[in-house]
Amino acid sequence: MFLLIYTVFFLFPAFSLQQHSCGAESEKWQGIDESVVKKFAKEHGREAKEPLINTDQGDLLLFVFLLAGTIGGFVGGYYWRMLAEQKQDKSADGTGNGHGNIH
């Protein structure tokens, strides 16, 4: 088990990283779109263009990600609560489980 974890998490990634990073400057915690997608695209003459709405400017990107994470978190929590409450309602009604499959 230890060997499996060691191989999967350290040995194989380290080997692969060493294989693909020859000659490339590697920045810590770079996203793989920079370290892989854009790197290979650039090598083959393709460059990324600016997005239609460019929020990647200063701290604006942090703001939109924080906003998106908060909204997504609230929506997820809201629906999870709804799912859990449906179960309680069903228990209270005594209607029990399933009325046939959806599919």
Next chain:
Amino acid sequence: MKVLHSKSAVQGLYLLVVTTSCIVLTVCEAHAMHISEGILPLNWAALWFVVAAPFVAAGLQRLKKLSAIDLSFKPLVGLMAAVVFIISCMPIPVPSAGTCSHPCGTGMSGILLGPTISVLIAAVALLIQALFLAHGGLSTMGADIVSMGVMGSFAGYLTFKALRFMKVNLSIAGFMAGLLADWATYITTSAELASGIRGDSAFVPLFWKILIAFIPTQLPLGILEGAMTAGMVVLLYKKRPDLLVKMRVLKPEEIAI
């Protein structure tokens, strides 16, 4: 007492989701696997839109049909949409590689909602990310839908179904589905990228080169995605087994105690 306990567990999960999203999303810059605007030539970008379109249309049709049959389906779709959106733009640092990437969440939604609705959810998440989060591109959205939506959802769904057919434990089947959904996504991204940017170069060596470059980050992240998928399936099994039966994730006799 039991109700109170369950309510506080729900609230705890709710807070965990919000807090984790907020913290993790701001830890490092939002760069991940989605293919950025302008990377693929127009003809390739258009081809991937054509490939993705029937799956998105099938997802729309299925969602409409299922929502009309059962209203209790809606919260599960809402939950999965939020989960896929957050997960697929959540950069997670991978210490063994020193890079950041994200899981996809489509294996999980593929199992719980079926693969076509999962494709639709992925398409909506990718559209919002491309428009407002500078994450992926509009012209490359077709390619991103095919890799994350179509391949991720179908790989997760089919793996789960095959393993359950072989009577494999629910959590192991969930884990393997999440793992293979993640890896299938990145294998497809490698193929899309290699075919789009290769020019006069040979496809196969470039494909392997890109795939090997993804491995240090995506190998451990696939395992994380497997664990997340198994966790969600098991959590729903404990909280709403009836819903899993309705969605044909489980058979009625499997939840009868």
